[in-house]
Amino acid sequence: MSEPSLPERLKAHIVRELQSQGGWLPFDRFMALALYTPGLGYYANDTVKFGAMPGSGSDFVTAPELSPWFGRALGRQVAQVLRATGTDTVWEFGAGTGALAHQVLTQLQADGVALRRYRIVDLSGTLRARQRERLQAFAGVVEWVDQLPESLDGVLLGNEVLDAMPVQLLVRLNGVWHERGVALALQADGAEPFAWADRPTDLRPPVDVPGAHDYLTEIHPQAEAFVRTLAERWQRGAAFFIDYGFPEGEYYHPQRHMGTLICHRGHRSDPDPLTDLGLKDITAHVNFTGVALAAQDAGLQVMGYTSQGRFLLNTGLLDLAAAAPLADRAHLAKLVNEHEMGELFKVLALAPMASAEGWLPVGFAQGDRTHTL
Secondary structure, three states: OOOOOHHHHHHHHHHHHHHHOOOEEEHHHHHHHHHHOOOOOHHHOOOOOEOOOHHHOOOEOOHHHHOHHHHHHHHHHHHHHHHHHOOOEEEEEOOOOOHHHHHHHHHHHHOOOOOOEEEEEOOOHHHHHHHHHHOHHHOOOEEEEOOOOOOEEEEEEEEOOHHHOOOEEEEEEOOEEEEEEEEEOOOOOOOOOEEEEEEEOOOOOOOOOOOOOOEEEEEOHHHHHHHHHHHHHEEEEEEEEEEEEEOHHHHOOOOOOEOOOEEEEOOEEEOOOOOOOOOOEEEOOEEHHHHHHHHHHOOEEEEEEEEHHHHHHHOOHHHHOOOOOHHHHHHHHHHHOOOOHHHHEEEEEEEEHHHOOOOOOHHHOOOOOHHHO
């Protein structure tokens, strides 16, 4: 008998979890199992994830994979923060293939910025191996940690990290709010074992959604808890979170009635997270207002919020890449154009109060949208 496939093993693991929990899991727990179960979850197994083209076997492309100038421009912002806050360490969460770290470190080196440590927090052992290989030139600076220390200083970077944090699903049906979870399906041979199951709940979106129509959306307690944890331990520096998402008023717009939950596999998207477990990404857009409010309530200062395109232009992307080959410049356009990544992706900057006075991050020098949060 052949060994069960990765999806089959992951499904069996989640079925056991469902059975132990009485046959129903809130979606954030299901999403956590699908993405992070050791050795089986999407971000914990050895399948290829990041790449510019489907032919690489990858599932999606991120900005650092698309163009090296993305991280070089971000490196300019990092250099300013290190000088302004008197810190000498960078922390990157979810470093992917190590492309962003390589680009930031290359720019810091070119600018003559002394960096003591570049610390990577990543749960994936497979990705860590790829990162080590890619970052060999910076072996004396880069190190990996499994968890945050009780106290930390420095610049914090998270590119497409918040969107991978599990979300809870809320659905309004006939005027009544439910939490959407996952249950065991009445299964025919060969059918998927999971099905949606809704339970009435007292949970609500953070703002009222006008209208009586059925409405599906997400709330983000784990992303908000993450920034609160940072606030408890972080003394000096600034953080930059880059992701696709919206401010609250756009996120919970009455017309966004199908939510933002999406899956990625082979550079194609689909709306069904209950299938192909372990083989595709599951993600939701970020409610940047919720993250910003959680940060403020925990004692952090919002230093800026703008589109990725505006942020990169402010940090000198065009000057840095002025001599780049034509093909590279075509990729730059995807990073900044409004109909590509430039507008869908946003940048949110946070800082401890002790580091928030007397300077402005260059990435928000023009086009800051903090007032829209």
